[in-house]
Amino acid sequence: MPKMKTHSSCKKRFKKTASGHIKRARAYRRHHAWAKNGKRVRDLRGIAYVSTSQEKQIKTLMPY
Numbered sequence: 001m002p003k004m005k006t007h008s009s010c011k012k013r014f015k016k017t018a019s020g021h022i023k024r025a026r027a028y029r030r031h032h033a034w035a036k037n038g039k040r041v042r043d044l045r046g047i048a049y050v051s052t053s054q055e056k057q058i059k060t061l062m063p064y
Helices: 008-013 038-043 052-061
Strands: 022-024
Touching: 022 052
Parallel strands: none
Antiparallel strands: none
């Protein structure tokens, strides 16, 4: 049986952690920073995790 291919957009956007969870970047941080207050922009930093309901979908797109 041939190997499964990894979905290219998923490998750019998500990383698997050692415990098996999937981390992601936060949205709404790219443009119009002048319109968002500093606390909001600071809170958008850092790592977020994919919800458990969507983890199964992403794991099928990233088999390795």
